[in-house]
Amino acid sequence: MTSVRIRLRSGSREIELEGPRLDVDALLERWWLSGEQRQEQDEDAAELSEPRSGRTNRESRPKAKRAKVTPNGGAPPLFDVQAVVNKMREDADYDLFEQKVLHEKDSLNKLKLVCWFTRAELTTGEIAKILQELGVKIEQSNVSHTLKRARSEFLQDGVRRKGAIVRYRLAGKSNKDFETWLRKG
Numbered sequence: 001m002t003s004v005r006i007r008l009r010s011g012s013r014e015i016e017l018e019g020p021r022l023d024v025d026a027l028l029e030r031w032w033l034s035g036e037q038r039q040e041q042d043e044d045a046a047e048l049s050e051p052r053s054g055r056t057n058r059e060s061r062p063k064a065k066r067a068k069v070t071p072n073g074g075a076p077p078l079f080d081v082q083a084v085v086n087k088m089r090e091d092a093d094y095d096l097f098e099q100k101v102l103h104e105k106d107s108l109n110k111l112k113l114v115c116w117f118t119r120a121e122l123t124t125g126e127i128a129k130i131l132q133e134l135g136v137k138i139e140q141s142n143v144s145h146t147l148k149r150a151r152s153e154f155l156q157d158g159v160r161r162k163g164a165i166v167r168y169r170l171a172g173k174s175n176k177d178f179e180t181w182l183r184k185g
Helices: 021-033 039-049 081-090 094-102 107-118 124-133 140-149 172-183
Strands: 003-010 013-020 154-156 168-170
Touching: 003 021, 013 021, 081 094, 081 107, 081 124, 094 107, 094 172, 107 124, 107 140, 107 168, 107 172, 124 140, 168 172
Parallel strands: none
Antiparallel strands: 003 013, 154 168
């Protein structure tokens, strides 16, 4: 049987596989189509890391890296940054957004504005892209650090750890307080 070695990168995800063509094809199909970690996949990875007959432990193949779990099952994101930016710019209160939030130094209020306006769960990358399209100079790492400092004002869909994709939304009380502050003269 022919042995195949392949390394693929997609954004921050990476996978490297080596083995018989059929095994590699099966793993790649699972990785691209599902994007979810299941107990069955963990068992398959454990089987792959065990040496086959005729191999010693030193000759066993390397473990494959797992794909990150995405909230929509591995499908491409359904979030359109440009549509949100256009909707914000067409809003009757856009001048108020610019005056009280976008042209000020407080980055927390900028994040709150995006989350309040979209009323959706967003990743740090999506928030940063929206703000950049609105003409605000902000990096994704700054968005992440600001969200970390203001944990009590945002809800998360998962645990915040390196490599995990976490979606944030404004907490109920913070949402109401921000709207009151924004509308206040």
